[in-house]
Amino acid sequence: MSSAALPGLPPPRPIPLKDRSSIIFIEKGNVDVLDGAFVVVDKNGIRTHIPIGGLACLMLEPGARISHAAVALEARLALDEDARLKVVRKMYAMRFGEAPPERRSVDQLRGIEGVRVRKLYELIAGRHGVEWKRRDYDARDFGTGDIPNRCLSAATSCLYGLAEAAVLAAGYAPAIGFLHTGKPLSFVYDVADVFKFETVVPEAFRIAGQAAHGQLKESAEGAVRRACRDVFRKTALLGRLIPSIEEMLAAGEIVPPEAPPEAQGPAFPDPEPMGDAGHRG
Numbered sequence: 001m002s003s004a005a006l007p008g009l010p011p012p013r014p015i016p017l018k019d020r021s022s023i024i025f026i027e028k029g030n031v032d033v034l035d036g037a038f039v040v041v042d043k044n045g046i047r048t049h050i051p052i053g054g055l056a057c058l059m060l061e062p063g064a065r066i067s068h069a070a071v072a073l074e075a076r077l078a079l080d081e082d083a084r085l086k087v088v089r090k091m092y093a094m095r096f097g098e099a100p101p102e103r104r105s106v107d108q109l110r111g112i113e114g115v116r117v118r119k120l121y122e123l124i125a126g127r128h129g130v131e132w133k134r135r136d137y138d139a140r141d142f143g144t145g146d147i148p149n150r151c152l153s154a155a156t157s158c159l160y161g162l163a164e165a166a167v168l169a170a171g172y173a174p175a176i177g178f179l180h181t182g183k184p185l186s187f188v189y190d191v192a193d194v195f196k197f198e199t200v201v202p203e204a205f206r207i208a209g210q211a212a213h214g215q216l217k218e219s220a221e222g223a224v225r226r227a228c229r230d231v232f233r234k235t236a237l238l239g240r241l242i243p244s245i246e247e248m249l250a251a252g253e254i255v256p257p258e259a260p261p262e263a264q265g266p267a268f269p270d271p272e273p274m275g276d277a278g279h280r281g
Contacts, residue, residue: 015054018239022162022232023057024050025225031060056169056238057161059225074187076254078176081106083252087178090251094244095194110179120197128202128209147220148208154221155200156192158228160185163192166241172249191245199235203227 029040029048039047050058077083085106092100092109096116100109118134125132130148137145137153145153167174167188177186179193204224211220232238 018236018242020054020056020238022055022238023059023158023229024055025059026050031058057165059158059161074172074176074249077249077252078178080252080254083254084178087248087252090248091179091190091194094248095197106179113179117197120201124197124202124205125208128205130205130208130212132205147211148205151204151208151211151220151224152201154224155204155228156196158225158232159192159196159200160188162232162237163195163241164188166238166245167191170242170245172245191241191248194244194248195235195237195240199231199237200228203231 026040029042031038031040031050038050040050041047077087088106088109089100092113095113101112104112121135122132125148132148133146135149135152137149164174164185172187174185174188175183177183177190180186180189183189204227207216207220207223207227210216210223216223
């Protein structure tokens with residue numbers, strides 16, 4: 001029997017990344033697949049279905065448990081110093097809205113960027129009445145940081161989750177970074193930093209300011225996570241991430257490699273492209 005003769009509706013097409021909900025947080029539950037559905041099971045055995053195909057990122061909080069041509073192109077860009085510098089300069093321009101100084105190395109641009117970032121932290125903190133010292137946190141002990149640092153950590157973790165989802169959806173390697181190097185998520189940090197100060201950092205300091213003035217009725221970290229979810233939607237970040245990644249890497253001016261003759265094609269090719277810039281198909 002041909003597939004055309006099979007009863008029922010055709011299988012659903014994947015939802016483009018830009019059209020998905022940005023992020024869902026799961027705390028104190030077991031994430032599993034039961035009866036063909038993605039679910040969270042709580043201590044009482046109650047199942048909550050998660051529409052995983054409509055999400056960009058699933059964040060697991062404490063108490064939760066969970067049972068390449070593009071890669072070749074990215075590696076070439078990162079290993080070629082001239083191409084790498086072009087990509088870093090493009091990231092700088094996209095982040096700050098202006099071209100970086102000429103005749104600067106990657107290390108020099110990293111230093112210039114660091115100075116600007118520290119100044120931006122001070123300016124945004126002052127705008128929201130937050131006493132700011134410096135970025136200081138212990139990844140192994142979240143509770144040791146002060147409120148502003150804890151808010152920033154919660155906010156950036158949300159952005160990193162979304163950026164990693166976009167990097168993986170676009171088919172790139174999270175570990176092959178340009179400005180950040182040597183970390184499993186170096187490229188994720190590169191991408192997230194481009195959008196950090198227009199999205200999550202102002203929200204983190206806004207919530208920290210409310211906490212400092214006794215205006216919060218919930219935990220600062222929880223308020224930050226919800227604020228990030230809202231700002232992702234407001235800025236249409238999901239729809240912008242993958243095109244922005246392509247724009248960054250295109251600055252390296254390296255032609256993507258052709259697939260080798262022995263490469264195996266997709267088992268189920270899609271005869272019609274999605275026609276959507278936010279989805280690579």
